[in-house]
Amino acid sequence: MSPPLVIPFFIPHQGCPHLCVFCNQRLIAKQTSETQKFDNETERLSDAIHTYLQFKKNRSRVELAFFGGNFLGLEKARILTLLKAVQPWIRQGQIHAIRCSTRPDTITRQVIDLARPLGLETVELGVQSMDDQVLALAERGHTSEDTRKALALLKENGLKTGVQVMVGLPGDNDCGAVRTAKELSELKPDLARIYPLLVLNGSRLAQWYRSGRYVPLSLDQAVTQTKKMVKIFRCSGVSVARIGLQATPMMDDAGQMIAGPWHPAFGHLVLSALMFDQACEQIGTLLTGRQGIGESGEKKSVVLQVHPRSLSRLQGDRKTNIDRLTQAYPGICFYIERVDSLDIDKVHARILNV
Ligand code: SF4
Structure with a gap:
């Protein structure tokens, strides 16, 4: 509504x-x-x-x-x-x-x-x-x-x-x-x-x-x-x-x-920061029990799924969230996928090729 x-x-x-x-x-x-x-x-x-x-x-x-x-x-x-x-x-x-x-x-x-x-x-x-x-x-x-x-x-x-x-x-x-x-x-x-x-x-x-x-x-x-x-x-x-x-x-x-x-766009900055934290939590869960991911020299890929309307929130102001994720997880390549069925405030991560 x-x-x-x-x-x-x-x-x-x-x-x-x-x-x-x-x-x-x-x-x-x-x-x-x-x-x-x-x-x-x-x-x-x-x-x-x-x-x-x-x-x-x-x-x-x-x-x-x-x-x-x-x-x-x-x-x-x-x-x-x-x-x-x-x-x-x-x-x-x-x-x-x-x-x-x-x-x-x-x-x-x-x-x-x-x-x-x-x-x-x-x-x-x-x-x-x-x-x-x-x-x-x-x-x-x-x-x-x-x-x-x-x-x-x-x-x-x-x-x-x-x-x-x-x-x-x-x-x-x-x-x-x-x-x-x-x-x-x-x-x-x-x-x-x-x-x-x-x-x-x-x-x-x-x-x-x-x-x-x-x-x-x-x-x-x-x-x-x-x-x-x-x-x-x-x-x-x-x-x-x-x-x-x-x-x-x-x-x-x-x-x-x-x-x-x-x-x-103060609200956007805050909502982007929340998305960043959520993405990190999701990636942390994915990596649990998968030590070595990204350490073999070959880059692994993680797909971050988000509702289409939240795409810019996930990316962050001037794509800073993606830059920060790339720095925090140097062995991982990030891809973004738009998923209509996800809640507007949610981000979901999945590993693509591990
Ligand atoms: S209560 Fe509101 S209107 Fe009254 S002085 Fe404080 S900020 Fe100003």
């Missing part, structure tokens, strides 16, 4: 009483309000829906997403205005559900009772980390316990849940990222999104970076940490809905995105 068409409607920093060290949303919110096409928010919402519905194609499901701020932290009247503005499309069957991102400490039974009858189906929590020291350093203003309580309350009330986490937070490290993924996996959210922390101009993190107090992760470090988190989520059945930030003009603007592991 094709994934739903998600219509994003951004409410930058609105409804948020905090200012995390990495956030420059107040700056964005200010710029947005100056350049908004329409003064009336419901008109902008309606405009976005009309525009996106043109790209629905053959997708059977459409969801409207309030992203970018703390949707459930908006004033009650504003939440109702926005949700009611979507109702005509819901009644006509053109929009099937509403989702939003919000802070864990915003979730209460009252706000759930307000929004759920109007089509709110999925709530994505900006969790970032399950380490309270890391949360405090980032000045998130909530704790891991807020996340536990929020997830429990959302589930109790029949809502789907998502968790958004970050790699590279100040005071965090490889082990911390792994612990966060493990703790969240035990809480069984429906989906996870993982983002590398970038240093945005106008944030306090930018000052810390300039003064040397904060050193961002390198791209390799960010890929490795994210890869570990993805493995944990996948093993627990938590779907990883997104890895890395969407490319926007801001990311290419050195004046705005001043440091950090930015790559326009």
